[in-house]
Amino acid sequence: MKRIKHAKAADQYIHKSAHPKAQHVAAIHLRNKRDRAVTVIDEWEELRETASKIKLHTLSNLHGYLEEFEANAKANGVIIHWAQTGDDLNKIVYELLDERNVPYLVKSKSMLTEECHMNQYLEERGIDVYDTDLGERIVQLAKEPPSHIVVPAMHKTKEEISDLFHKTMNTEKDNVDAKYLTLAARKDLRTKFMNAEAALTGVNFGVAETGTVTIVTNEGNADLGVNKAKLQIHCMGIEKLIPKLNDLSVFLRLLGRSATGQPITTYSSHYHKPKPEGEMHIVIVDNGRSDHLGMEDFWTALKCIRCGACMNTCPVYRSGGGHSYGYTVPGPIGSIITPARDITQYDDLPFASSLCGSCSDVCPVKIDIHGQLLKWREVIVESGQVAKSKSLPMKIGSTVLSKGQWYRLSGWGARKFLNYFPKLANAMVPKWTKGRELPNPPKESFREWYIKNKKNG
Amino acid sequence: MKIALFVPCYVDQFYPGVAKASLAILENLGYEVDFPLNQTCCGQPMVNSGFVKEGEKVTDHFRSVFQDYDVVVGPSGSCVHHLIHHAGIGKTENDPKVYELFSFLSEQDVMPTMTKPFPHKVGFHFSCHALRGLRLGKSSELVGEGFSVIQPFIDAIPQAEWVPLDQVDECCGFGGTFSVFEDAVSVNMGQRRLADHQSHGAEYLVSIDSSCLMHLEGVSRKQKDGLKFLHLAELIAMVI
Amino acid sequence: MDNRTAILNKVKKNQPISSPHPGIPSFDLPEDLIERFGVALSNIGGELKLFPNYDSVIEEVGQCLEDNNNRSYLSNTNLQTSEVEPHTTIVRGEIAVAENAAVYVNTDLLPDRAIPFLGFRLIVVLPQSNLCYNMHQAYAQLDIANHGFGVFIAGPSATADIAQVLVRGAHGPSKMEVWMYK
Numbered sequence: 001m002k003r004i005k006h007a008k009a010a011d012q013y014i015h016k017s018a019h020p021k022a023q024h025v026a027a028i029h030l031r032n033k034r035d036r037a038v039t040v041i042d043e044w045e046e047l048r049e050t051a052s053k054i055k056l057h058t059l060s061n062l063h064g065y066l067e068e069f070e071a072n073a074k075a076n077g078v079i080i081h082w083a084q085t086g087d088d089l090n091k092i093v094y095e096l097l098d099e100r101n102v103p104y105l106v107k108s109k110s111m112l113t114e115e116c117h118m119n120q121y122l123e124e125r126g127i128d129v130y131d132t133d134l135g136e137r138i139v140q141l142a143k144e145p146p147s148h149i150v151v152p153a154m155h156k157t158k159e160e161i162s163d164l165f166h167k168t169m170n171t172e173k174d175n176v177d178a179k180y181l182t183l184a185a186r187k188d189l190r191t192k193f194m195n196a197e198a199a200l201t202g203v204n205f206g207v208a209e210t211g212t213v214t215i216v217t218n219e220g221n222a223d224l225g226v227n228k229a230k231l232q233i234h235c236m237g238i239e240k241l242i243p244k245l246n247d248l249s250v251f252l253r254l255l256g257r258s259a260t261g262q263p264i265t266t267y268s269s270h271y272h273k274p275k276p277e278g279e280m281h282i283v284i285v286d287n288g289r290s291d292h293l294g295m296e297d298f299w300t301a302l303k304c305i306r307c308g309a310c311m312n313t314c315p316v317y318r319s320g321g322g323h324s325y326g327y328t329v330p331g332p333i334g335s336i337i338t339p340a341r342d343i344t345q346y347d348d349l350p351f352a353s354s355l356c357g358s359c360s361d362v363c364p365v366k367i368d369i370h371g372q373l374l375k376w377r378e379v380i381v382e383s384g385q386v387a388k389s390k391s392l393p394m395k396i397g398s399t400v401l402s403k404g405q406w407y408r409l410s411g412w413g414a415r416k417f418l419n420y421f422p423k424l425a426n427a428m429v430p431k432w433t434k435g436r437e438l439p440n441p442p443k444e445s446f447r448e449w450y451i452k453n454k455k456n457g
Numbered sequence: 458m459k460i461a462l463f464v465p466c467y468v469d470q471f472y473p474g475v476a477k478a479s480l481a482i483l484e485n486l487g488y489e490v491d492f493p494l495n496q497t498c499c500g501q502p503m504v505n506s507g508f509v510k511e512g513e514k515v516t517d518h519f520r521s522v523f524q525d526y527d528v529v530v531g532p533s534g535s536c537v538h539h540l541i542h543h544a545g546i547g548k549t550e551n552d553p554k555v556y557e558l559f560s561f562l563s564e565q566d567v568m569p570t571m572t573k574p575f576p577h578k579v580g581f582h583f584s585c586h587a588l589r590g591l592r593l594g595k596s597s598e599l600v601g602e603g604f605s606v607i608q609p610f611i612d613a614i615p616q617a618e619w620v621p622l623d624q625v626d627e628c629c630g631f632g633g634t635f636s637v638f639e640d641a642v643s644v645n646m647g648q649r650r651l652a653d654h655q656s657h658g659a660e661y662l663v664s665i666d667s668s669c670l671m672h673l674e675g676v677s678r679k680q681k682d683g684l685k686f687l688h689l690a691e692l693i694a695m696v697i
Numbered sequence: 698m699d700n701r702t703a704i705l706n707k708v709k710k711n712q713p714i715s716s717p718h719p720g721i722p723s724f725d726l727p728e729d730l731i732e733r734f735g736v737a738l739s740n741i742g743g744e745l746k747l748f749p750n751y752d753s754v755i756e757e758v759g760q761c762l763e764d765n766n767n768r769s770y771l772s773n774t775n776l777q778t779s780e781v782e783p784h785t786t787i788v789r790g791e792i793a794v795a796e797n798a799a800v801y802v803n804t805d806l807l808p809d810r811a812i813p814f815l816g817f818r819l820i821v822v823l824p825q826s827n828l829c830y831n832m833h834q835a836y837a838q839l840d841i842a843n844h845g846f847g848v849f850i851a852g853p854s855a856t857a858d859i860a861q862v863l864v865r866g867a868h869g870p871s872k873m874e875v876w877m878y879k
Contacts, residue, residue: 011641024649028624029861035597043724044600053719060716063709082700134867135858151858158860178862186868193868194782210842220814220854220869227804227811227846238708245841246721249832252849256797263737263797264832264851267814267869273845275810286704294711313598315628319645352639354632354646355505357589361598374543377507386507390638394503398511401466402518404495411470431637435644436675439471446464446473450492454480 001345004327004338006352010320017321019157023147024318026154031312033261034362041257051250052366055303058208058241059293065208065241066284073211073282076273081283086116089285093118093200093233096281097127100231102198104128106189108215108222109136110202111149111306112235112285114328130192132221134185141168147322149329150259150308155321199225203236203282204305205251209244212272213282216255216265223269233281234271238289239302245270251305254364258307292340297375301336303365310359310369316352325349332359336372339380347385350376408447415441461491461523461553463531465667466498472667478694479532479558485697486567490530496522501539505633516544526553530561532690534587534666542590558690559665560593563606573696574616580659581611581619582650582673583626584666593665597626607665610689614696620657627653631672647676651684661685663692726830730795731877734828737798738875741852742865747825748878754822757876758787761820770807771822783816786870790823791847792839793875796831799849800875801839810846814854818872821850825877 014020038044058065070080083089089112097105105122107113107129119129119140131140135152139145142164146152153161158176165171171184201222205214213234215222226232242251248268256262274280293299311317311331322330327338327346332353338346350373359369380386400406418441432438444452462483464476483490500515519540523529531537537557540546546555562568583605587593594605611619630636630646637643651673654662662677664670667688674686687695698706727733735745748754758769766784788807790800800821804810813819829835841847854869865871 007639014641014645026861038600046722050719050722056716057718060713062712063705082704084700084703088700134856153858161859178859179864181859182856182864182867218855219867224811224814224868246836249836250721253832264799266851266855268849270841270847290704290707290711299713315646316642319642354628354630354635356585356628358598361589361596378509381507394506394508394511398503398514401498402514404497407497415470431640434640435679437678439671442473446469446476449473
């Protein structure tokens, strides 16, 4: 797997892409909508605390809740499958479709299947996949990964989408009206929905006490697909469980407001039993999550309910774009999940943060995201995989700064150097000076001034 | 109460005016303040880059320099946040209590008498470590009654007009070594912050952290937008 | 070892020390539920219609059904699904939530679970007495676990996936009305 270099990819997005502001404009719009939607809820902070504790409780009793969920879902007539890896998941789904000669699959948004590259797996084996969430449909047609987990095509302008739809659906050239384009996509997918034999969804919450899978969408695409097709398949990561139906009341109040500033997502669906003469399957997926659960400093990242608020608020995400993270889940939460999956491939991501802490304050389940980003940096440094160009200055700095006289000498030297050779100094710190000037060095440090003017009264 | 002034390394070297202003404010309010000459840095640059052991060496030096004081006051939310929340200074009885300058004045319930006017439009940049780290104000993400330890000080500056901002507390993009390792993103964030302040007519940009200012001023001078930069201590020292 | 055993074993080995479930706190409830529901619904593009009694609802439903493209599923007499997608669909709601204008529909009462998602206009009918304030109350009152498939619906189907422009009728109905009777 290719090692992700966030700084380089972000630099490309900022300086080389066609629309480097699209991600910011869309994400900050959502952040501002979120603010308006949460300030009217007096008990917001209490809800966050409650949600966090419910998730901590569930994760710390996950074994029991998984068994409970399975037993209750089975009693409802649901068939349960277990997948250790992404490949296991893909294989299970493929076999379900293949055994029933299903020609194509309608799929609502599932970041889990993105993570496991399911579309590619199925298409290579002759099963067409139609992503039905409009944003996911757009990136599917554009053959790109999503740049955001809630708004997958956030990075695309309406002009780009108009072009894409003109090429793929024969819509009017240069018609950039969002309503026209949206309704064209609706029409395009309608026959697929109506004749679908199989539908697949992700899962937002799995309820242990009842075996419920809860799915939320704004478009109604999950429900249209699932309820039309005879075969319904739901793919759920093991961390999606919550104990009771009533716990949903807490999460549904938080999720829509955090994600898009809506009081609640348009459709909050509860699937318990197969439809008459239908089949309902749930695939419970691990794919690295159980290992993550065992990481003392990092397991609480599994509390995440995938609202995307940390992306919308993150100025690094908005500047560098969602694709610069090189993973299905980008932004701050992605940067603490990915190293738990593969520390070598994603060792750059915890450094892609200014540690401003906005992510932790916005998080509806109170994950200490920026705390974990910092902790990951320590783990990555300890593992010895940090480049010399980064580690050497730190070691020298540490030595210099732990001795007063060394520090004074080097500080004096640096200022003199900046004073006498400003151009050379600029050239030596190109990463700083590419977009910034260096400070004008004063003629004396505070310490020198203090000794002259203050020391003896 | 034995008080020491802690002057962060880059402030000592590049922004001596901020340290002088901090000293002047404290002395103006009648405090006797020492400046221990052997001090260096808080260790944050190392720890924030993942080099915890290297940072601890620097923090140990800090501890030994300041161990005989009751209170250490520094004009930087970021360094103070690091000292308290990451280096754990103040956890043992022998440790001094470390304060960001204005949180110290606020706790002491003192206010410098400001008499000279500052008839300018000013934008305030609330640094993240002061805001979300030290919690010197309510961050815009949280729900609840608003508060700010800094507000009374900026309100007291005669004739200064504080401009509103679209994003009241967004990060400037400095982030320590982040500003170099992620230079493109860092500069882009800085440009966005400057644009917010300028679109509301700010002539000056004021903060309680010189590190944010160093970065923002660097971006501003590069794009020659004419904004001026002051640490809040410098501004207050000008008007007392 | 099969997948199930392998996953469960690993989870058992790795799960942290158990922390307690916090319970769901109780929050202050306002009085003016109908007004709040109406405002919340109109904010999300829906419309509230109030009726003095059930008979007056049925009268209006009757008028609505004069158009052959419209379907009502309020009573058990019309349980046919049609091949052609209807324009307007009328279904029964079980509970409405004032805080967010969500209305719960139990699709076990419908001949086809897809019905609330079809067509262009969805009308949900329910008594005013089934209006509660927040989701905590709604879940406490509903018997969701015994429904094969149930859904909270809050407003018309919507998307803003293209340049943040809100478009209604993404895949489901572009209009949603709640008809509430005393």
